[in-house]
Amino acid sequence: MTLQITDLSLARGGVPVLAGLSFTLGPGRALILRGPNGVGKTTLLRTVAGLQPPLAGTITGAEDQIAYGGHSDGLKLGLTVTENLRFWAQIFGQRDFEPALEAFNLAELRDRPAGGLSAGQKRRLSLARLMVTRRPIWVLDEPTVSLDAASVQLFAASVEAHLAAGGSALMATHIDLGLDGDVLDLGPFKAKATAPVADGFDEVFL
Amino acid sequence: MIALLLRDLQLAFRAGGGFGLGLAFFLIVTVMVPFSVGPNSTTLGTIAPGVLWLGALLACLLSLDRLLALDWEDGSLDLLATAPLPLEGVLAVKALAHWITTGLPLVLVAPVLGVLLNLAPAGFFWITLSLLIGTPALSMIGTFGAALTVGLRRGGLLLSLLVMPLYVPTLIFGAEVARRGAAGFATETPLLMLAGITAGTLAFMPFAAAAVLRVNLR
Numbered sequence: 001m002t003l004q005i006t007d008l009s010l011a012r013g014g015v016p017v018l019a020g021l022s023f024t025l026g027p028g029r030a031l032i033l034r035g036p037n038g039v040g041k042t043t044l045l046r047t048v049a050g051l052q053p054p055l056a057g058t059i060t061g062a063e064d065q066i067a068y069g070g071h072s073d074g075l076k077l078g079l080t081v082t083e084n085l086r087f088w089a090q091i092f093g094q095r096d097f098e099p100a101l102e103a104f105n106l107a108e109l110r111d112r113p114a115g116g117l118s119a120g121q122k123r124r125l126s127l128a129r130l131m132v133t134r135r136p137i138w139v140l141d142e143p144t145v146s147l148d149a150a151s152v153q154l155f156a157a158s159v160e161a162h163l164a165a166g167g168s169a170l171m172a173t174h175i176d177l178g179l180d181g182d183v184l185d186l187g188p189f190k191a192k193a194t195a196p197v198a199d200g201f202d203e204v205f206l
Numbered sequence: 207m208i209a210l211l212l213r214d215l216q217l218a219f220r221a222g223g224g225f226g227l228g229l230a231f232f233l234i235v236t237v238m239v240p241f242s243v244g245p246n247s248t249t250l251g252t253i254a255p256g257v258l259w260l261g262a263l264l265a266c267l268l269s270l271d272r273l274l275a276l277d278w279e280d281g282s283l284d285l286l287a288t289a290p291l292p293l294e295g296v297l298a299v300k301a302l303a304h305w306i307t308t309g310l311p312l313v314l315v316a317p318v319l320g321v322l323l324n325l326a327p328a329g330f331f332w333i334t335l336s337l338l339i340g341t342p343a344l345s346m347i348g349t350f351g352a353a354l355t356v357g358l359r360r361g362g363l364l365l366s367l368l369v370m371p372l373y374v375p376t377l378i379f380g381a382e383v384a385r386r387g388a389a390g391f392a393t394e395t396p397l398l399m400l401a402g403i404t405a406g407t408l409a410f411m412p413f414a415a416a417a418v419l420r421v422n423l424r
Contacts, residue, residue, distance in 0.1 A: 046284075049284075049288050050287075050288060051284060051287060051288065051423050051424065052423070052424040053424075064290060066288055067288075068284065068285065068288045070281055070284050070285075071281070072279075072280055072281025072284075073280065073281060074280060074281035074282045074284070074285045075280060075282075076213070076217060076280065076282065077280070078216075078217050078220045079213070079216065079217070079220075083213075083216075086209075087209055087210075087213050088285075090208075090209035091209055091210065091286070091289045091290070091291060092289060092290060093290065129285075
C-alpha cells in the first residue's frame with residue numbers, strides 16, 4: 001500500500017504551518033520526519049491519520065490503512081495489559097495479540113493493571129498496540145519518549161520486522177533508530193504566510 | 207462494537223469507575239425532598255412524580271462529563287477515531303454503556319424511592335415505565351453534549367448548561383406520564399410523545415454527536 005502526499009498545506013489553530021509538501025511512502029519503506037519544535041510534525045501526522053482535514057492538497061492510500069500512535073499512550077489504566085491489547089485487537093477485527101506481548105517484552109506484566117506500569121512500560125504497551133492492529137502504515141509521533149535504550153532496540157526491531165513484512169512507517173523522532181529509512185526535514189516546507197486563514201469555521205465563539 | 211461496550215461497562219464497574227455515583231445522588235436528592243417541603247404526605251404524593259423525574263435527570267447529568275472526557279485525556283478517543291468503527295457507532299455504543307450504568311439503575315430504584323415520597327399506588331408502574339422509555343434519550347442527548355464540550359477546560363458546567371434545555375421535552379412528557387398515571391388518568395398521549403422523542407433522539411443524535419466530535423478532534 002503506497003501512501004502518496006501531494007502538495008499538502010496544513011494549518012494548526014487556523015495558522016498555516018506547512019505548505020507545498022509532497023512525498024511518497026511505498027511498502028517496506030520508513031520515512032523519518034525531522035524539524036524544530038512547532039514546525040508541524042504532529043499536525044502532519046494527525047492529518048495523515050485522518051484526524052483533521054488539510055487546507056489544500058491530497059492524501060491517497062491512507063484510508064483504513066493507518067495505525068496511529070500519538071503523544072498519549074491511549075491506555076485504560078484500570079484494565080490489565082492483556083485486556084488493553086485484547087480490546088484493540090477486537091476493535092481492529094484481530095484475535096492474536098501474543099506476538100505483540102512477546103515483541104515488546106510485556107509477557108511478564110500481562111496481568112498487571114496498566115495503571116501500575118512505569119512510563120516506559122506504558123509506552124511499550126502502547127507500541128505493542130500497533131502490531132495488534134495489523135495495519136500496513138504506522139504513523140508515529142515521538143514513539144520513543146520515555147523508552148530506555150533496550151526498549152528502543154525492541155521498538156527498532158519491531159519496526160524493521162514490520163517493514164520486512166511489507167508495511168511502512170511514517171514517524172517523527174529525534175533518535176537515530178538505525179533504520180534504513182529516508183529522512184525528511186520539514187523546515188523548508190514552512191508556510192510563508194502567518195495570517196490566520198478562514199476555513200469556514202468560526203472558532204471564536206468557543 | 208461489542209468489545210467497546212464491554213470495555214466501557216468493565217471500566218465503570220471497576221474501582222474509580224464512578225458506577226453508583228448517580229444512583230447515590232438520586233437517592234440523596236429524593237431523601238432531601240421531604241426535609242425541604244415538609245412531611246405532609248398529600249403534598250409529597252402530589253409532587254412525587256415530578257421530583258423523581260427531576261432527580262433522575264440530574265443524576266443522569268452528573269456522570270455525563272466523564273463519558274468522553276476520560277477517553278479524550280488518555281488519547282483513546284483519537285485512536286478510536288482512526289479505528290475501523292464508524293464514529294457514529296462508537297458514540298451510540300458509549301451512550302448505551304452510559305444508559306446501562308446510569309439510566310437503568312435509576313429506572314429500577316425509582317419505585318423504591320417512590321415509597322419515600324408517598325407516591326400513589328397506581329403511579330409505581332407509570333414512573334418505572336416512563337423512566338424506562340425516557341432515560342435512553344437522556345443518555346443519547348448527553349453524549350451529544352459531551353462530544354460538543356470534550357477537550358474544553360471546565361467543560362462539565364458548560365455541558366450541563368447546554369444539555370439541560372435539550373432535556374426539557376423528555377422531562378415534560380416523562381413527568382406528565384408519571385403524574386397522570388399516579389392520578390389515574392389516561393397516559394397514552396404523553397407516553398407516545400415520550401416514546402417518539404426517544405426514538406427520534408436515538409435515530410439522529412449519533413450523527414450529530416459524531417459530526418461535532420470530528421470538529422472537536424481537529
